[in-house]
Amino acid sequence: MDSSSIELPGSEIESIEIDNGTIAICFAPAYIIKTISGSTDRTRWRQQGRLVFSEAEIEGELPVTPFTCDGGDVGQSVYTYRDMLPLPFEGRGRAYCDLRIKGTEQHLKVMGEAVKLEMEDRPYYIEHIHAS
Numbered sequence: 862m863d864s865s866s867i868e869l870p871g872s873e874i875e876s877i878e879i880d881n882g883t884i885a886i887c888f889a890p891a892y893i894i895k896t897i898s899g900s901t902d903r904t905r906w907r908q909q910g911r912l913v914f915s916e917a918e919i920e921g922e923l924p925v926t927p928f929t930c931d932g933g934d935v936g937q938s939v940y941t942y943r944d945m946l947p948l949p950f951e952g953r954g955r956a957y958c959d960l961r962i963k964g965t966e967q968h969l970k971v972m973g974e975a976v977k978l979e980m981e982d983r984p985y986y987i988e989h990i991h992a993s
Contacts, residue, residue, distance in 0.1 A: 872892050875926060893908055893948065914975070920970035928965075931962060933969075957970070
């Protein structure tokens, strides 16, 4: 089965938009790893996107943007994804993120009641990753 996921470490967070209980984390770009059924090789892509939390709030201090993500957790309901996000990604129920900011001790923490990953435009190929 083919699969795609955003690789959080190294992805760039351009801005954080806050509007009436909606918080959008804007990736510019997010780095995507695609795996093809039957192959041990993978490919890396880049694409703009937004991780949007509804009925949400930021915990702690709002970090200064832009910054590079150094990994972290994103969760929805009983699922927690470490250092990655599956594509597509959407759900209702307890949703959160705890992202580390590269080069600092700071984190971006968001809690909400729903989450949706909205990818923009189209993905652009970067490289082939050969299995070792």
